[in-house]
Amino acid sequence: MSLSRFRNSSSPAFLALGCVLAASPALAQEAQTASAPKLGGVTVTDTAIDEDSYKVDKVDSPKYTAPLVDTPRSITVIPSQVIRDTASASLTEALRTVPGITLGAGEGGNPQGDRPFIRGFDSQASTYLDGVRDIGAQSREVFAVEQIEVVKGSDSSMGGRGSAGGSINLVSKTPTADRFAAASGSVGTDDYKRVTLDVNQPLNDFVGVRLAAMYHDQDIAGRDAVWSKRWGVAPSVKLGLNGPTSLTIGYYHLESNELPDSGIPYLYTSANAPAGVTETAPAEHFTTISGVDVDRPRDAFYGLKDRDFRKTNVNNLTIRAQHEFDNGITLRNTSRYGRSEQDYVLTQPDDQQGNVYGVKNAAGTITAPGNQVWRRANTRYGYAEGLINQTDLFGDANLFGLKNSFAASLEFAREKASTGSYVSNAATGTAIATGSTVSPRCSANMVARYNCTSVDNPNPSDPWVSYTGDGTTIPTDIVRSLPKTRTLTRIDSWGASLFDTVTITDNLLLNLGGRYDHYKTVVSPGLAATSTANRLYVSRTDNLWNYQAGLVFKPTADSSIYISTSSAATPPGAYLGQGSEGNALNTTIPTSPTAPTPQELTDALKIERTKSYEVGTKWNLFDNTLSLSLAAFQTQTKNARTTGDNNTVVFVGNRRIRGIEFGFNGNITPEWSVFGGYTYMDAKIVDGGNSAPVTVKDTVTGQTVTINTPSPSTGTPFPNTPKHSFTAFTNYNVTSKFTLGGGAIYMSKIYGGIQNVGSPTLANGQITMPRTLARMVPSYWRFDASASYKINDIAQLQLNVQNVFNELYYDKAYTAHFASQAPGRTAILTLNVKY
Template sequence: MSNSDRDDARSVAPAFLALSCVGLLSSPALAQDAPTSDPQQGPRLGGATVTATAIDEEGYKAERVESPKAVAPLLDTPRSILVIDKQLIQDTGAATLADALRTVPGITFGAAEGGNPIGDRPFIRGFDTQGSTFLDGVRDIGAQTREVFAVEQVQVVRGSDSTLGGRGSAGGSINVISKLPQADTFARLDGSFGNADYKRITGDVNYRLSEQVAVRLAAMWHDQDVAERDAIWQKRWGVAPSITIGMGGPTRLTAAYYHLDTDELPDSGIPFLYTIANAPAGNTVTTPAMGEVTTAGGQTGRVKRTNFYGLKDRDFRDSHTDQFTLRAQHDFGGVTLRNTTRYSHTWQAYSFLLPDDSQGNVFGTASTNPTTGAAAARGDILTGGYVWRRANTRYGYTNSIVNQTDLYGTFETGSIKHSFAIGAEISWEKARRGAFVLATGSTISPRCNTATVARYYCTSLFDPNPNDPWVNYASDTSNVQVPISKNLPITETQQDANTKAVYAFDSITITDQLILNLGIRYDHFQSKVQPGLAATALPTARYTVRRSDGIVDYQAGLIFKPTKETSLYVSYATASTPPNSLIGEGREDNALGSVGTTIPNSAAAQAFSDALKVQRTKSFEAGAKANLFGDALALTGAVFQTETTNARVTSDANTVEFIGKTRIRGFEATASGNITDKWSVFGGYTYLDAKVRDGGYTSLAVAAITDPVTKEIIQPATSKAVVSVNTGKQLPQVAKHSFTMWTEYKVTPAFTLGGGAFYTSRIYGGYADNRSASQDAAGVITVKPATKTLARAVPGWWRFDARASYTINDHFQLAVNAQNLFNKLYYNQVYTSHYASIAPGRTVFGTLTVKY
C-alpha cells in the first residue's frame, strides 16, 4: 500500500468511529443515567463484579483486584498493589498505558535498542516488566504501545510474583482489565482538541439487548504532533466490541475482539555528549547534549529541545494488534468455574532513528580535522558537532494462543474460612522477526566525513533537518539507488514457546484478626529458536536450539488485623525468569543465543543453551494498610528487599556464567481515594536503593608482543578479565526517589479543579571506564587502572499537570487538561548508551464529554 493510500484509508477510520458512536448515542434507549453497580447482574471477573459506576463521585479507591487469583480484598492481601481506575485515566488525560503508569511511583521506562523493540518497557522496582504484562489475567506477549480507550482499570503488582503470572515478574507485573459488557445501558463520547494539533475521539457504548444479552463497543481515533518536537507525529485508531450472553444468570459467555492500528514517526530523542573515548579525565556523568555545547573542535552552538535527528523520508513505524477472547463461566453457589481462551496477533515494522555517539562524533575526538593523507581526502570530521543517523530496523510478528481455566470461591473447614483459587494454563507462542536492508554509513569509519554528510548519514548536532532528501543506495559507497527492502527469509529469527502450568491460592481466615495467604505455581516452559543466518548462507544451514525448564514458585503472607479497617502483613515471594522467556522480544541477556563469533554452529549454540540457568528472584516485604474515612481513603506503606541471583554475566574466563547478583531495598507509601466527599487523591512516594552486587567481569584485549627485529610473535594476543564496572553501581533504569500525586477538588457541585505533581530523581543508563591491559615479552600482563569513568544518566525532574472541568448538566461536561504545565524539559526514557528520549512539552487540550 502506498503512503497516500494508507493515509486515505486511515482518514476513513475517524469518520466511521465518530458516526457509529453518534448513532448509538442518539438511540432513545440509551438516554438514561450513567451505569451503577449491580452485583446481581454485572459479569463477575475474579470473584468481584466489574462495575461501570460513576466513580467520579467515589474517588480513586479500588476495593480489590479483578482477578480470580486475587482471593482477598486489597486490605487483606499481603503485598503492595496499586489500581489505576478508568476515572483516574480520564482525569489525567492519559491516552496510552505508559501515560497511565506514570501516576504510579517507582515505575520508570526503558528505551528501545538492541534486542528491545519499540513498545512498552516499564521497570517495576528496578526490573524490566515488558514481558510481564497481562490482559484480563492472561499474558500479553509481543512488543506494542498499548492504548487505554478500552481499559477499565490497570493493576500494578509490586514485588516478585511469578506465582501469580508465571515466568518473569521479578519486580512485579501489570494486569490490564478490559471494558466488557455491563448490566446497565449507557453511552459516553469524548472529543478532545489541543495544541500540537492534538485530536482525539473516544466512545464507550454499552447496550442491554435483553435480560440475558448485553453488548459493548469502545472505539478510539487519535491524531497528534508532539509538543516541542520537530516532525514527530502519531496516528492510531482502535475498536473493541464485546458481547455477553447470560447476564445475571449462573452461566455466562463473553466474546470480545480488540484491534489497534498505529502509524507514526518514532522519536528516540537526543544523543549523549561523551563516550569513554572523549570524556574528560576523572569521574564524569554525561547527560544528553542539550543547551549550549562546545565541541572538541571549539565550535559552540545550541542544541534545542525541538531537534529531531531522524529523516522523514526514511523513518516510520506501523503496527497493529488483533486479539480475540472467548470466556465462559458458571457459578456453582459459592464457587465459580471460568475458562478463558485468547488468540493474539501483534505486528510491527519500523525504521527507527538511533542518534548514535559511539564513535565520538557528537563531542569529537580531536581539536582539528586531518589535513593530509587518506583521512583528509575523505574529509573525515573528528572535531565533533555531528550525529550519525543510525537506523535500527525491524519487522515481525508475535502470535499466541492461551487457554486458562480457573476455579475459585469460598468454603469453610470448621471455624476457618477459605477463599481459594486453583487453575491451569496452556499457551503456545510464536515470534518471528527480521530487518530491512538499507545503507546508513555503518561500514564507514569514522562515521562522519564529507561523503556521509552529503548522503545525510550524518547531520549537524545543532541544526538537523528532518526534511533532508535521503535516498537509499545499494551500499554505503554505491551510487545505485534502490528501495528499502526486507532482508532474505534466512536472516529472520523465529522463536517458539509453549507453557503448561498449574497453580493454587488460598486466603485462610484463621480468626477475624489473623489471615494466612498462600500460593504456589508450577510451570513447564519449553522454547526453541531458529537463529537468523547470514544472507549468503545455504537454506540447509538452518538449525534449531531448544530449551526446557520446570519452574516452581511460591508465595506466603501473614496478615494481622488490629481493626476491621487496618492490617499489618509480612510476606515472601519468588520469581523465576527462564532463558528465552521473552521469546526474542526483549532483553538480549535473556536470549538462548544465536550464530556469531562466539556461537559459530548449531552444536555450539545448543551447548550454550544447555548451560544456561534460570534467573531467580526473591522478595521480602512488610507493610501496613488502612482504610480511612468510612473506607473512602486507602493508605499503604511497605518496606521490602528483592534479591536476584543467577543473572547472566561474563566470567573471569570470558565465558558466560550465572554469578550476577542484584539487590534492591526500598520503601513505598501510597494513598488513593477520598479525603472528603469533595477531595480525591492518588499517588505516593517510593525510595529504591538498587545495587549491582556482582556484575561479573569485563574482558580487556591484550595485544600480541612481537620481536622488533624478526617480527616473530613472542607472546600471542590474549585477554584479561577485570571486575565489571557495573559492580557496586546503582542499578540502571532505577530512580532512587520518585513521587507522584494527582488530586481533584470539587469547588462546586459542577466545577472541579485538579492537578498532578510528578518527580523522578536521576536515572542511570549505563557505565564505562577506560581500563586497559598490556603484556611484556615474558607474558606478564599489567592492567592499567582507569583514568576515566563514565556514567550515562538523565537528570531528575519535576513535572506538573492541571485540570479544570465543568459539568453543564447530566449529559454534558467540559474539561481542560494541561500536561507538563510549565513546559519542563525532561527525559522519559534512557538507554544504556547513545541516547535518551525527550518528553513532550506543554500539551493543553479541551475535552467535550457527552454521556447518556
C-alpha cells in the same frame, strides 16, 4: 523508495468512527435523573460523568484471594477515573501516575513499545490482559481498559515466567447490566485530536453488548516533525448477563502509524569523555572538542521524514465461559488468540563513536570535529502470536473449621514469533547504507549524503537517498529481508497454581500460593541471505517452581500489618524475542552447523531467580473512602547472566534493591480526591561479573599478560531505577459543577548504562581500573493542571494542561546512544457526554 506515511483526517478509520458516533442509538435516549448518593461532592446518578472513585478495594484477578487491604504485598490500581481525569491516552501515560515505575527506551534489538521498569526490573514481557499473558511488543491504548493493576515485587507465582520486579494487568471493558453510552471528543495544542466511544447496551436480561472505539491523531509538543496516529475498536457480547452461567466474547483491534522519535544523543562517549567526567547527559549546550559553541534547539529531530516510519497492528480474540455454583464457587475458562505485528525504520542518533562532542586520536589530532549526529537506521519487522487457555476455580470453603478463600488455575499456551529487518538488498542482506562501513562515520561524503546531520540544525526533510552501499551511487529500494534471515521463536508451556487465604482468626490471616510451570522454548536464528545451509533449531526445557507467602495481622477490620515473601524465575528465552533479554537462548548457539546438546545448553544458560521480601501496613480510613499503604521491601536476583573469565558467559551476577514505598488513593473529604505515592529505591549491582579480558603490560615487571577486569557495573545503581520517585494527583469539587485538579511528578536521576573509559593498567600484578562513564538523565519535576465544568446531567467540559511549566526533561534513558525527550506543554480540551 519513499517510506513516508501520510495523515489524513478523512481516513476511513476516522470517518467510520464518526459514523458510529452519529448513529449510536443510545446517544439519542433521554437522560435519566434518578436520585442517588453523593460521591466526591457530586451527586451520582445513572447519567453522571464522574461516577467512579480513585479507590479500588479488590483487583480483578481471582488469584488474589483477599481484598487489597488484606493482601500482603504492594499493589496499585489505576481506576478509570484517574485515567480520565489525567487525560491519559496510553498505558505509558497512565503508568506515570504510579511511583516506582520508570520507562525504558527501545533500540535495535529491543523492539519499540511499552517497556516499564517496576522496582528496577524490566517488565516488558510481564504484561497481562484480564489475567492472561499479553504477548508481543506493542504500545498499548487505554480506550478499552476499565482499570490497570500494578503488582510490585517478584510475581512469577501469579502469571508464570518473568515478573522479577512485578507485573501489570489490564482489565478490559466488557458488557454489564447497566445501559449507557459515553463519548468524548478532544482537541488540543500541537494538532491534538482524539475521539472515544463506549456504548453498553443490554438487549434483554440474557444478552448484553458493548462497543469501545477510538481515533487519535497528534503531533508531539516540543518535537519537530514527530507525529502519531492510531485507531481501535473493541466490541464484545455477553450471554447470561444476569445469570450464574455466562459466555463473553470480546475482540480488540488497534492500528497505529507514526513518525517515531528516538530522542537526543548523549554528549560524551567512552571515546572522548574529558578527564574527570564520570557522567554524561543528553547533549544540550556545550563546546565541541574543536572549540565550537553548540546550542541544541529543544525541537531538534534527527530522523528523516521520508524514510522513517513505524506501523503496528494488534488483534486479540477472547472467549470466557463462567459458571457460579450454588455454594459460591466459580469455574471460569478463558481462551485467547492474540497477534501483534510491527514494522519500523527509525533513526537512532549517534553511535558511541564521539561525533557529538568530537574525537582526538592518540597524537592529539582532531579526527572528528564534533557537532555531528550519525543517523543510524534501526529496523525491524515481524509478529508475535499466541494461543492461551486458562481455567480458574475460585471461591470460599471451610476446611478444618477455618475459612479458606482459594483460587486454583491451570494454563496451557503456545506462543511464537518471527523477526526480520529491512535491508537495501534482500538477496545479499546488505544493510541500509547509512555510513556504518565508513570511518570516521561523519565524513564529508556521509554528510553530503545526509547520513550525518548537525546537532544544532538538523533538517528532517533532507533529501536522503537509499543506495546499494556506502561506496556506490546506485539507488535502491528499502525492502524486507528474506524469510530465511528471520529469527524464529516458539514457546510451549503449561502451568498449574494454587492460592489460599486462610482466616485463622478475625485478626490473623495466612496467605499462601505456589505455581509450577513446564516451559519449553525453541529458537532458530536467521541465516545469512547468501547462505545455502539448513536452519538450525535449538530447544531447551525448564521446570519452574515459584511461591508466595504472607502473614497478615488485622488491628481493625479496615487495616492490616503484614510480612511476605515471593519469588520469580526468568528462564532463557522468556521474552519470546520481543524484548531486551540478557538471558536469550539464541546467544549461546554456536556458529558451527552442529546444534548444542541439551546438556551443553543447560551448562551454558541458567534460570535467573529473584526473591522479594516485604513488610508493610495498609489502612482504609474515613468510612473506607481513603486508602493508605506503607511498605519496606528488598528484591534480590541471583544467577544473573554476566561475562566471566576468558569472555565466557557465567551466572554469578547479583542484583539487589531495597526501598520504602508509601501510597494513597481515595477521598480525604467528599469533595477532595487524591491518588499517588512516594518510592525510595536503593538499587545496587552487587556483582556484575567481569568485562571482556584484555592484554596489558605490567609497568613494573614488564611482562605482558591477559587479565579479566571486574565489570564497570559492579557496585553501581540499576539502570532505569531512580532513587526517589513521587506522584500526586488530586481533584477538588469547588462546587457541584466546577472541579479543579492538578498533578505533580518527581523523578530523581536515572542511569541508562555504565561503560569503562580507557584501559586498565597493571603494576606488579595489581590492577588499576579506568574510570567509568555513566549515561544518565537528570532529575525533574513535572506539574499538570486540570479543570472541569458540569454543563448539565449529561455533558461535562474538561481542560487538561500537561507539563504546565513546559519543563525540558527526559523520560527514558537507554544504555547508550540516546535518551528520549518528553513532550513539552500540552493543553487538551475535552467534551464528555454520557447518557
